[in-house]
Amino acid sequence: MSGADLIPGPETLQVPSLVFRILLVATFVLHLLLMNIALGGSVLNAAYRLRRRKAPPGAAGLPGAIALAVNLGVPPLLFVQVLFGQFFYSSSVLMASYWLAVIPLLILAYYAAYLMQGKGGKAKGFRAGTIWSLVSALLLLAVAFAYVNNMSLMLRYGQWPGYFADKRGLMLALSDPALFPRFLHFAVGALAVASISWSAWARFRDRRARSRGEDLAEDGGAKETGLRLFWIFTAIQAPIGVAWLATLPKETVGLFMGGSAYGAVLLALGLLLAAGLLVHAIRGKFMATALILAPTLVVMVLMRDLVRASALSPVFSAEALKVEPQYGPLVLFLSTFAIGAAVLAWLIRAAFRAKPGAKLRTEGEETEGESG
Amino acid sequence: MNYPTWVIPGIDGGLVIAFVSIIHVYIAHFAVGGGIFLAVTETIARRRKDEALLASAKSFTRFFLLLTMVAGGMTGVGIWFAISLVQSAGTSALIHQFVFSWATEWVFFIVEIVALLVYHYLWDRLDARKHLAVGWIYAAAAWLSLALIDGILSFMLTPGRWLETGSFWDGLFNPGYLPSLAFRTAAALMIAGLFGLVAALRTREAGLRRFLARWAAAWIVLPMLLLLVSGLWYFASSEAELKGRLFQGFWFIGGYRTALFALSALLFAGGLALLIRLPGALSPATAGLLIAVGLGWMGSFEFLRELARKPWVIRGYMYSSSVLAKDLRRIDETGWLAEARWARKFSKPEAGEDMLASQCLPCHTVGGRRDLEKLAAPFDVHSMIEQLESQGDSGYMPPFAGNAEDKEILANYIVRAVAKKGDVDAGSAATEAEPGEEEKEGEAPERH
Numbered sequence: 001m002s003g004a005d006l007i008p009g010p011e012t013l014q015v016p017s018l019v020f021r022i023l024l025v026a027t028f029v030l031h032l033l034l035m036n037i038a039l040g041g042s043v044l045n046a047a048y049r050l051r052r053r054k055a056p057p058g059a060a061g062l063p064g065a066i067a068l069a070v071n072l073g074v075p076p077l078l079f080v081q082v083l084f085g086q087f088f089y090s091s092s093v094l095m096a097s098y099w100l101a102v103i104p105l106l107i108l109a110y111y112a113a114y115l116m117q118g119k120g121g122k123a124k125g126f127r128a129g130t131i132w133s134l135v136s137a138l139l140l141l142a143v144a145f146a147y148v149n150n151m152s153l154m155l156r157y158g159q160w161p162g163y164f165a166d167k168r169g170l171m172l173a174l175s176d177p178a179l180f181p182r183f184l185h186f187a188v189g190a191l192a193v194a195s196i197s198w199s200a201w202a203r204f205r206d207r208r209a210r211s212r213g214e215d216l217a218e219d220g221g222a223k224e225t226g227l228r229l230f231w232i233f234t235a236i237q238a239p240i241g242v243a244w245l246a247t248l249p250k251e252t253v254g255l256f257m258g259g260s261a262y263g264a265v266l267l268a269l270g271l272l273l274a275a276g277l278l279v280h281a282i283r284g285k286f287m288a289t290a291l292i293l294a295p296t297l298v299v300m301v302l303m304r305d306l307v308r309a310s311a312l313s314p315v316f317s318a319e320a321l322k323v324e325p326q327y328g329p330l331v332l333f334l335s336t337f338a339i340g341a342a343v344l345a346w347l348i349r350a351a352f353r354a355k356p357g358a359k360l361r362t363e364g365e366e367t368e369g370e371s372g
Numbered sequence: 373m374n375y376p377t378w379v380i381p382g383i384d385g386g387l388v389i390a391f392v393s394i395i396h397v398y399i400a401h402f403a404v405g406g407g408i409f410l411a412v413t414e415t416i417a418r419r420r421k422d423e424a425l426l427a428s429a430k431s432f433t434r435f436f437l438l439l440t441m442v443a444g445g446m447t448g449v450g451i452w453f454a455i456s457l458v459q460s461a462g463t464s465a466l467i468h469q470f471v472f473s474w475a476t477e478w479v480f481f482i483v484e485i486v487a488l489l490v491y492h493y494l495w496d497r498l499d500a501r502k503h504l505a506v507g508w509i510y511a512a513a514a515w516l517s518l519a520l521i522d523g524i525l526s527f528m529l530t531p532g533r534w535l536e537t538g539s540f541w542d543g544l545f546n547p548g549y550l551p552s553l554a555f556r557t558a559a560a561l562m563i564a565g566l567f568g569l570v571a572a573l574r575t576r577e578a579g580l581r582r583f584l585a586r587w588a589a590a591w592i593v594l595p596m597l598l599l600l601v602s603g604l605w606y607f608a609s610s611e612a613e614l615k616g617r618l619f620q621g622f623w624f625i626g627g628y629r630t631a632l633f634a635l636s637a638l639l640f641a642g643g644l645a646l647l648i649r650l651p652g653a654l655s656p657a658t659a660g661l662l663i664a665v666g667l668g669w670m671g672s673f674e675f676l677r678e679l680a681r682k683p684w685v686i687r688g689y690m691y692s693s694s695v696l697a698k699d700l701r702r703i704d705e706t707g708w709l710a711e712a713r714w715a716r717k718f719s720k721p722e723a724g725e726d727m728l729a730s731q732c733l734p735c736h737t738v739g740g741r742r743d744l745e746k747l748a749a750p751f752d753v754h755s756m757i758e759q760l761e762s763q764g765d766s767g768y769m770p771p772f773a774g775n776a777e778d779k780e781i782l783a784n785y786i787v788r789a790v791a792k793k794g795d796v797d798a799g800s801a802a803t804e805a806e807p808g809e810e811e812k813e814g815e816a817p818e819r820h
Contacts, residue, residue, distance in 0.1 A: 005713065114442075
């Protein structure tokens with residue numbers, strides 16, 4: 001029995017697959033950004049506490065970042081199920097025990113991020129907070145590892161017949177040579193994005209203080225350190241990216257190397273943008289770096305999308321999915337999204353314009369928690 | 373049959389879903405009712421310029437945020453994980469039908485999160501009017517997310533015209549939609565009252581504590597009247613078959629039905645006592661007890677709803693064995709093994725094991741709840757085949773999907789390998805049952 005025999009039949013779509021692909025890529029980019037801040041930020045935060053014996057400024061935003069990363073994970077998870085459900089559900093069941101464990105791990109990581117903030121001040125409270133920060137970071141890394149496994153396993157249907165030897169949902173994609181390079185690529189990328197976000201946060205805070213004529217708050221060198229860490233992690237990404245590419249199936253690598261014009265353009269753009277990131281970050285140009293980062297993330301997500309399409313191409317094509325058109329639901333979503341975006345904009349504006357009153361220190365750790 | 377089945381020794385899929393979902397559903401209803409509770413309480417406090425009440429509401433917000441956003445939000449994603457692992461085919465059908473319903477609900481979800489963060493962290497820094505507006509935005513977004521999810525939940529029990537039209541709107545606004553929404557809204561308000569007792573407990577000043585205890589108790593008692601009315605409406609609007617199922621129905625439903633009524637009475641009495649006679653008697657123990665009773669109440673309701681739906685995942689459309697109603701006759705003719713993807717067709721004991729996983733283990737276990745080892749003990753292969761043939765008549769088990777050969781393979785496997793009556797080596801057991809007819813790998817029949 002071959003793995004291809006096991007692939008479940010597809011279902012029909014309500015709108016053409018292209019709509020779902022666009023929605024998937026767009027929402028995944030947003031999730032990636034927040035996930036990077038939450039995951040990378042948690043690791044950096046734990047490292048900072050261990051090294052400098054104090055909490056990094058801005059760390060109070062981490063629980064909010066985790067909440068938003070989870071929230072923004074919902075739409076891409078939804079759209080991936082619509083397009084690739086027969087692969088995704090199968091791989092999820094094959095690793096079900098680990099996959100379901102993601103939920104308690106996330107809950108613990110989230111509560112640990114709150115506990116980490118402790119009651120501040122006292123050495124004992126700080127030590128406990130550092131332990132919680134480590135717990136939170138490690139748990140989030142475990143969640144990321146589970147995700148990388150599922151996203152790999154769903155492409156490796158050749159491995160699926162292993163189910164019959166053990167149905168308890170304990171399969172992982174450990175035999176995939178691309179697994180660890182892929183995980184490292186995501187983890188180090190998360191560190192890079194979290195670093196520059198830290199710098200961005202400090203810059204934003206300074207600008208707001210200046211506009212209000214206040215003194216600049218201590219940021220522990222976040223502006224410069226953040227940018228420096230960003231280019232260091234980005235530089236480390238280069239060999240990891242090459243390693244990942246090298247471990248991908250030959251046919252997939254071929255697409256990037258000229259086998260497909262689209263793939264070759266994506267790879268060239270990716271390399272160009274990465275070089276641009278490095279050059280500007282090393283020269284300390286924050287704004288230019290941040291501006292290049294956005295299209296870089298989009299190109300990376302499109303490359304990932306192509307890797308998936310290539311891996312599944314012998315057995316699946318999203319374009320071939322049957323469509324029984326119903327556009328009403330899409331209109332419902334898009335119009336709600338437009339209204340929701342306006343409400344969010346109003347909320348965020350209200351938060352940024354909130355008066356900086358002295359009463360804000362209600363529970364010690366909440367001074368930086370504005371809006372998330 | 374289209375998807376693999378996750379087999380956890382001794383635990384059935386329903387229990388996995390129940391564990392995650394009852395906790396989630398309870399907290400999620402609190403997230404809806406609590407938002408309204410907070411907005412109303414703040415509105416009153418602002419109107420009366422009652423600083424102490426305002427401080428209580430603020431302190432309650434932190435508790436509310438930590439419980440609903442962390443445990444509530446995460447277990448919400450958790451239900452999604454759980455159902456896709458336990459009922460992949462059912463989840464896939466729901467996702468493909470309601471993807472934009474869920475996507476729309478996500479918009480409300482993110483508005484909820486941002487609004488709640490702003491509401492909590494900027495309590496003292498936003499001007500009063502704006503802060504209150506943020507509270508109402510949260511309450512509205514939370515209720516709207518319930519209004520969307522309610523469409524999917526009620527659809528599974530009463531898909532109505534959707535069965536003929538396949539229209540998204542017919543599915544969303546199904547016959548059970550409105551009564552279910554009214555019922556869940558009332559439940560959300562009642563649960564807000566139960567947790568509202570915590571706000572009273574966190575208040576030291578005796579007068580305010582007494583007021584808050586009464587206030588929370590009113591939120592328990594008054595919505596229960598709406599619960600009663602909407603419950604009757606829900607029941608009256610159900611088809612006769614569903615009604616019969618709940619009241620003349622099966623012994624295992626009766627227990628949850630009695631529990632739901634008894635716990636409702638307990639909650640009403642507790643709320644009423646606090647409201648009229650004993651607000652001063654509120655203690656962490658009484659509040660904890662009432663909150664626990666509330667959890668039991670929610671659990672009974674959800675179990676009752678699940679059991680009323682048996683043997684379907686989506687009533688009239690997909691059985692709990694993931695077989696579509698429209699495919700049943702075809703599968704009976706061509707054979708389950710010929711159609712199933714996740715089955716080893718080359719060896720009968722293995723085919724039996726895979727058929728068991730797909731057709732039986734969604735509800736049964738070996739060694740746990742609805743234990744097949746015990747249930748199959750009185751049967752021999754012949755009577756087990758009869759049982760498989762007639763199980764669909766029971767009303768709570770889906771019909772067996774497959775032809776005579778499938779039944780024989782499964783009956784052999786259950787009786788000999790599961791109930792351990794006969795040679796435990798399932799290989800020889802099946803060979804005895806049907807000697808010399810084992811298919812070889814690669815000779816599996818063509819799929820359709």
